[in-house]
Amino acid sequence: MTLGRSSTRARAAFLAVAAAGALAAGLAFVWPARVACGGAWPAPLDDVYIHANFARATASGHPFEWIAGQGYSSGETAPLYPLLLAPAFWLGLRGEAVVAFAFGLAALALATACAKLRDLQGQGGALALAGGLTWVSVGALAFTWFSGMEAAAFFAVTLAALASAESARSGLRGRAQAARSAGRWGAAMVALRPEGLLLVGLFALLAARGARSRSPWPPLLRVALPAALVQATVMAANRALTGDLASAGARLKLLASNPYLDDVARTKEVVMNLLSFKWKVLDTDLGPAALAALGALGLLGALGRRTRHATLACVIGALGFSMLVSLNGAARYQGFRYYAPALGLALTAGALGASELGRLARSRALGVASLVALALLTGARAGAARRFFTQASENVHLQQVAMGKKLSRELPGDAIVLVGDAGAIPFFSERRSVDALGLGGYRRLPFVRAAVLGEGAMLEQLERLAPAERPTHFALYPTWFPLATGLFGRELAHVTIENNVICGSPTKVLYAADYAPFGAGDDRDLGSPPTALGGPVDCLDVADVQSEEAHALVAPTPNSGYVGARVARLEGPGLPPEARRFDAGRAIAEDRALSFVARGLGARAARRLLVRGDDDGLDLHVSAPGGACDLRAERRPGAFTHASCDALQVGDGDTVSLTARGRESRVYHVWLAEPER
Template sequence: MRRAPWIWLLLWHASAAIPVLGAAAAFYGPALERTGGAWPAPLDDVYIHFGFARAAALGHPFSWIPGNGYSSGATSLTYPLALAPGYLLGFRGAWLGLFAALLACAALLDLCRSLRRLLEPRGGPGAASSRWVGWVGWIAPLFVVAVPLLDWSWFSGMEVALLGAVLGRALVAVRRAELAPPARRPAEQLRAGLLAALLVATRPEAIALAAPLAVAVAHAAGSLGAAASLARASLPTALLLGAQAAANRALTGEWGAAGAVRKLLLSNPYPTPLEKAVEVIKNLAALRVQALEGALGGPWLSLVLPLLGAVAALDRRSRRVAVPLLLGAYGSLLLVALNATARYQNLRYAAPSLAMLLLAAALGVEALARRGRLAAGVAAALAVAALAAPSAGFARQIDHFARASANIAGQHVEVARRLAARAPRRVLLGDAGAIPYLSGIPAIDGLGLGGYRGMPFARASVHGVPAVVELIERLDPAERPDVFALYPSWWGGLADVFGRRVDAVKIDDNVMCAADEKVIYEADWSALAPPGERRAGVIDEVDIADLVDERAHGYAFPSPRGGWIIGAVLPGGGDGAGGDGAPRFDAGRLIPEGREQSFTIDAAAAIARGPAVLALRTDGGGPIALGVAAPRDAGGEARVEVPERPADRWSEIRVPLRDVAPGDRIRIRSLLGTFRSFHVWLLRP
């Protein structure tokens, strides 16, 4: 007796829920025991999303904290918006993690459903009721949860599970665009393009998949024409990226997102291209060995997934989906290798690649199973190998998930509790996660992911800690943080100079936090200059290492292997600001021998063309020689001999300039020794 298709559908959904919910319970159960009942989060970054979600729920989308302004540091544009309804429904504090877990399970079930649709017969469920979806469709959910390293990320509270759901729907949309009749195909192509854009909005590395998917849609255009089809499939992604870049530029001064500025190796101005390439190779090697080999069962068994993916790529029915999946898997891994943190946080950046490989492998099993009894037997054997090989990692990944969750609860959540009891005005931190979200205290993220009124904290944190202090100096004293929550080893020159240790939280068995101890400090900014302070007689000035001032003056430092940022607090010297002898902070850059720095005089400077005096602040050190050149100076580069300076105070070097005007570019070259350049003033003679 034939059963109705809806019964099979109901049974299939029940069978899909078992592995997904079973895997969720396997990870959350031990973690709840380790956290003492608090909802587990194995990454502090989870709470970054929660912060953006809370701000969105309160009517401040794309802000980390209401009042801080626009931030591009969320990385995922869509995930906080998906979490925001949970906050409105009453999932507050750490319990927003429970909503995230429910969302993750729903997203994975949706991914399983999409995979089933990719695997069912061409005619749909009614085409062959006895083989309604085939045995491959029944085991499809196992592919979704087969890799423990991927499951760690699925259930971490990050955006990966949502990405999986969007990924599945994008693949189904590409298949529908391929099979749709000509009259409906343009709409299906646009649908595929919109879902590809949603992929990129959920995780930027997905551009490596979105682009091949657009080409696949164009390849299946038929009578519609490839160019128009490619436009429908790719323009939504292009428009999204263009709009995001324009918003970032207008609101933060950067084309890229804060996460890219902070984390990409390309953003670091100090290493040479060769040194950056070496780091990329190291990342690729670690990702290959740990994510593409170790997580999949070892060097040999790990080849089963790409082998099955290759089978799918060669199959006429599945190639337009399988080829983009393979290109996307390895392409996104290449993009991830540009991330300085790619090897850390349990390889979470490799999760999308693993998901793509698993989906391609499932398509490969189905492609083999359609080719006769012998091929079906081979497909079954390969499916068993692909699903069983990673299983040895379940115990280790579940244990790591629990320990990491205990780390975050024991350190970040505890610091948030203690800060909430202190009720400071504003906290400076290097983790834009649990501490500000759970404490409810206004905060500035020194690493820049949180964003603060368009100031370039992300870029400053890459250049060096003193550059972060320079940005804080720009703030009104009432806005400056009165408390720090920092890792001392990460913030030398800030925590030890401007802070007084008042509390600390130390954890044992640290597997996830940046250090086992996070310290709370009371701030003392008395060494910072008052905002807007201006030296008498100044025509123009450049505060070196203040990235806002540097950008305004087109300042250039020798890069790579030069221009490293330094900072010092010394009594005032010469006639510069702070000349009353009170200790004054300033940041600067190291200009190696034979290299130069340069800047452009503000075009709006109140100066008529004519002579001026260049005053350069430096600190102590041995004799050096500088070459100073202005474009209108007929004498060319002037050599300035600088004698040894005392180490306990600021010193000033004065250089007369015969003829300068607004818009002129001034070059200062280190002819002998390394010049420690902190500040430049252009004075009336």
């Protein structure tokens, strides 16, 4: 009993020392940024405040909501992290103090990671602390750990899962208990980063290695099943509450989700992500000498009998994780934060190699010295990352935070603000918000699927909203949203920063929304044809996500099918003369086809097909199972154009194809109706 209490006290003392070291390293890194932000706690990434929004909603009894009361959002890809941040609000912290709380949480997480490293090394605390020193001496890692994001917490539970899996492999007793522990930590990994599922699978294989002559399935399932269940639960919730299995972040950022890229373009993006990581992190933040030292230590760890399996798990995990996150279109931005766990695992492999070096030399001091030397090599290069952290924090503080506080002071309490992938603006304004990129849920509309298609599709979602539920104001980058700001916005104010290194644009603009191009009441254009069709029986609103999905539309992608939008003259019943209305559509490149499935028509019969194009006119070949026709509309500057054929044989469930002839055509609406008598 006394021995157990002594061991507990020793572990607590080690954690205290490690946490103090992490706090000291973190303060040294972030303090210049705090000064640059006028004493406010710095956040170099606006995404920190996205987590803070989810945490505030959680603390107020609305878990998994971006804004309390607006409903479930799949935009939080780390659903456990808001639960970890929620106590900040229960403690009464507000504003930038919540980011300071996240900083303290990161220091505690790194201390926990040090404790797990000590378990893996099986040697004294000094060697583990030296390994921890390497984690905070690399500029890109320090940037990510102390940014307020979830990376440090994810890294801590990753090492905890690895230590438990290694214990399940190598232990003489308690293997089942260790495997179950690895499974619990693995579940936390997936709840902090979905990419963690890859590492959990690797750790499950590691634990199964200890089965020897027994079946490997029990340890494999004990480690892997909890994480798989967490991921399945998240996907089921997404499907039930948003209609989409994938999270909003995956839809928006993964290269595979971009319909306009072909395989060659996606491959180029992956290669560019990896090369950028090499050039800007491995070559710059580590350098040749540190990379050589890390490689030598990793080789020692891989050759050592005691450290071999854990070291190989770290190396393979680092490589696999790097490849996986390179499929993210945003991987090479935001300080390379997506690569931080992989780099941390690589340094952990080096720390395990240092323990093997100390064992071979019968001198722990030599192992400690090798890690301290590695930390000195990387620390000497951390100045650029520290300056980047400072400048990025100042950018976010002077633009995003300033705009959020401005909205809090100047907008009425019932204002609804349209933002674009913004965290600080809704956090500080405390106003209802709609995310144009779909990372926050709103009325269960598929904003994220629309955002992937383009700005015009997002505007189609705004058109679907009842006027009272539409955003009253926009806080957007006009360079990101030229259609929304140019067609529907009236500028009220703007915030411009200098030396921008992190924000989407130097200038953030506040607009009052004006939805006149949508029309109002009976004057609205909700797919009304330009002339009476004798009762149209089917209407495809091109670039409207719901209408396209209902009609099983197949766009002419990749490299075509781009969504665009315009406001032009529109003639039709109930519309005033010279009415100008909004519509979004898709481009069909020459000799490419857009197809859709007709709905609600009944048996195949002769029907009239009417197509709306833009002022450049139309030149299309239309084909259906019951026949074909050609459509042509001449150019009409400043006005939508229309073309029709009157005897196309079409029935319910038939596929209709529109092929561009001779040049590109842009299609906005398609109607099928009874033919004129």
